[in-house]
Amino acid sequence: MTDTAPIEEIQSLLVEDFSxxxxxxxxxxxxxxxxxxxxxxxEQFKTDDNIIKGCQSxxxxxxxxxxxxxxxxxxxxxxxxxxxxxxxxxxxSGHTPKEIVEANLHFIDEIGLQQHLSPTRxxxxxxxxxxxxxxxxxxxxxxxxxxxx
Amino acid sequence: MSANIHELIVLNNFPTVEEIRKDFPILSTKVHGNPLIYLDxxxxxxxxxQVIEAIDHYYKYENAxxxxxxxxxxxxxxxxxxxxxxxxxxxxxxxxxxxxxxxxGTTDSINLVASSFSRKFLKKGGKILISxxxxxxxxxxxxxxxxxxEAELVVIPMNHTGELVIEEFYKLLDExxxxxxISHISNSLGTINPVKExxxxxxxxxxxxxxxxxxxxxxxxxxxxxxxxDFFTFSAHKILGPTGFGVLYGKEKLLEAMPxxxxxxxxxxxxxxxxxxxxxxxFKFEAGTPHIAxxxxxxxxxxxxxxxxxxxxEKAEQVLLEKSTYALSQIEGVxxxxxxxNKASIVSFNVKGxxxxxxxxxxxxxxxxxxxxxxxxxxxxxxLGIPGTVRASFCFYxxxxxxxxxxxxxxxxxxxxx
Numbered sequence: 403m404t405d406t407a408p409i410e411e412i413q414s415l416l417v418e419d420f421s422x423x424x425x426x427x428x429x430x431x432x433x434x435x436x437x438x439x440x441x442x443x444x445e446q447f448k449t450d451d452n453i454i455k456g457c458q459s460x461x462x463x464x465x466x467x468x469x470x471x472x473x474x475x476x477x478x479x480x481x482x483x484x485x486x487x488x489x490x491x492x493x494x495s496g497h498t499p500k501e502i503v504e505a506n507l508h509f510i511d512e513i514g515l516q517q518h519l520s521p522t523r524x525x526x527x528x529x530x531x532x533x534x535x536x537x538x539x540x541x542x543x544x545x546x547x548x549x550x551x
Numbered sequence: 552m553s554a555n556i557h558e559l560i561v562l563n564n565f566p567t568v569e570e571i572r573k574d575f576p577i578l579s580t581k582v583h584g585n586p587l588i589y590l591d592x593x594x595x596x597x598x599x600x601q602v603i604e605a606i607d608h609y610y611k612y613e614n615a616x617x618x619x620x621x622x623x624x625x626x627x628x629x630x631x632x633x634x635x636x637x638x639x640x641x642x643x644x645x646x647x648x649x650x651x652x653x654x655x656g657t658t659d660s661i662n663l664v665a666s667s668f669s670r671k672f673l674k675k676g677g678k679i680l681i682s683x684x685x686x687x688x689x690x691x692x693x694x695x696x697x698x699x700x701e702a703e704l705v706v707i708p709m710n711h712t713g714e715l716v717i718e719e720f721y722k723l724l725d726e727x728x729x730x731x732x733i734s735h736i737s738n739s740l741g742t743i744n745p746v747k748e749x750x751x752x753x754x755x756x757x758x759x760x761x762x763x764x765x766x767x768x769x770x771x772x773x774x775x776x777x778x779x780x781d782f783f784t785f786s787a788h789k790i791l792g793p794t795g796f797g798v799l800y801g802k803e804k805l806l807e808a809m810p811x812x813x814x815x816x817x818x819x820x821x822x823x824x825x826x827x828x829x830x831x832x833x834f835k836f837e838a839g840t841p842h843i844a845x846x847x848x849x850x851x852x853x854x855x856x857x858x859x860x861x862x863x864x865e866k867a868e869q870v871l872l873e874k875s876t877y878a879l880s881q882i883e884g885v886x887x888x889x890x891x892x893n894k895a896s897i898v899s900f901n902v903k904g905x906x907x908x909x910x911x912x913x914x915x916x917x918x919x920x921x922x923x924x925x926x927x928x929x930x931x932x933x934x935l936g937i938p939g940t941v942r943a944s945f946c947f948y949x950x951x952x953x954x955x956x957x958x959x960x961x962x963x964x965x966x967x968x969x
Contacts, residue, residue: 426583426916427967434909434967458908458924458939479938480906481968518912 406471406496413493413509420513429514430482437485443475454526454533459483461526465537471496472541474534478526486510486518486527494534499545502538507531565863568950574599574855575948585918588953593738593766593897593944594922595788598852602791605851606844616840618817628843635846636833638853639798643783644774649803649832653841656797657765658688660784661732663799663836664761665692667809668730675701677729680720683709683934684737684744687927689763693732702729709934713740713889717748724752731760735767739926739942740889741872741897743767750779759805765789769946770868770895772861775800787845792852796845799836806832813838864947868896871945871954878958884965888940896945899926902961905968907939913964914941919957 406412423429447464454461459480466473474495478484493509494502510519519528559565572578575597580587589597609631615624617632639651654660673679679693683706690704697704705728707720715733724731731753736743750760759781764773768785775783783800787793801809811818811829815838820828829835856864875898879885888899902910911923924939925932932939943957 430913430916431967458911459906460938480908482909482912483906 409493409497409501409505413507416489416493416509417512433485433489433515434481435485436488437478437481437483442484442488442491443477447475448477454529459526461487461530463530463533465534465541467499467541470498470545472499472502472538474537476530482518483527486515487530490527490531490534499538499541503535503542559863559866563860563863565859565867568948571948572950574601576600576603578948582918582920583916588919588956590943590945590949590953590957591920591922592769592946592949593789593926593942595794596769596791596946597948598791598793599855601855602793602848602851606793606848609844609847614843617843631850632841632843632846635850638850642773642853642857643800644776645800646776647803650800650806652799652801652806652833652836653846654797654799655795655842656786656788657763657784660797660799661689661761661763662692663812664782664784664801665696667812667836668805669696669700669702671809673697673700673702673729676727677702678705678727679703680705680707680723680728680731682707682715682733682744683930684713684715684740684742685734685928685930686738686763686765687929689732689734690930707733709931711935712891713737713742714891715742715744717745720749721752724756724758726756728753728756728758731758732763733760734763734765736770736895736897737889737928737931738766738897739928739931739940740891740899741894741944742889742891743893743895746780747778754779766895766897771865781805787849787852790852791855793842793845793848796842796849803832806836811835811838815839817841859947867947868945871949871951872896872898874951875943875945875954875957878954879961882958882961882965884969885961888935888937897942898944899940899942901937901940902965902968905965907941909968910941910961910964913967914957914960917956917960917963919960
């Protein structure tokens, strides 16, 4: 596996990608494109256990640890949510549990899509980020425990 | 075919939509740089200046606690607040002021009945009959009551056009039913239920009926005596009034028989540590300092509506319903959800292959406020096998121009999303 760029660097690149758009429509068109492109999650992981229920759209999230890096895959039933999910996965996946726990996700704010992270939107995105951090934390504890034993 | 808007204006002195909109300052604001098109009226209505100013005036010049004070301001505030009860009585044609209980809204009104009525009348093994079209607030209070009294919650089914299956209602209706609690108009699909027929059938077996009027109060004349319902509930905020205020209408005989629900000030006559005697109706059910400004706001809202005339409002909204239904039915890929012949101005729809949330996000960017999701009616969505709908709900202050822009907006969303 190739090394993933640091979380901060990926965020800066995404902000730069979006900065070329001066109207909302182009911005959303890119997000919709991202949402359409990626088969984000293996069908076998699209289970009720992996579901993060928003009031509006649903998000599925799967995490596994490979060579001390956490690999996230995710999906959503709404395309705009899915596009945003793919951005967040792009930023957080492939990093160590510690990096994920400590990450400060500011890029969504900077590309002007913070409204989608509002708890009132209840599209599952905010809960997904929380869940990703919890996975990071769980892997961190698991790793410490296995080092001890 | 209902009368067109121009006939209304000529015949009944109904103001033009441009004139009406001048009373609603929020309707000339912009959202994301576009003029706001507010089509989420089933969730809450916008407020005219007359209501905003009445509340403002109360806080500026009349604010005091009511019913108990000897001083001038308290008497003024009491008078203004109690004037609302008179307005409500006339607006829904209740027999007396004792039948008009002030609550914090429809949900609170239903909870009052579910708690107090059930304590007295819900027997073990008894049934509460609701319908598949209910809002969560006319489901959950009854679930709680049924759990407490070991009673059964029974549901009248719906069909795929969004109508209740009335034959099934007749089958379910028997002596074991303690109360029928149904929505007058579905907030998700706009279906107007045949409530008069249902009330008469229930009464033939001496079963009382609660009508959830959260939607119907905004769209048509409500006459509780003509309907002969035993309870009728609504919220002020759906009819141009403030949030946090609502009404429970109940027949006096039933309300008299029901025990108090919440305890506190206002609802008592005398209190000692061994025995409390309760106040008379309607105060028996109104514990604590009420939302006085809420009542004053509702008064102003009812005055506004009565000046326009609820019959005229109904006609104007039926025109909006017809035009929007027609416009949306012409868009390829749009599927209308809820196609009853008898509907209020609520249009639910989905775009084939597109999640309602995505449609809502794009429309929002265009300044169009619609509701997306399950509209607090998850059982309806489960029955129809859909995650939710996009819902455009119209009020008499919406214009035909706005329907045109909704039409364009949906077409734009479809181009972007599919």
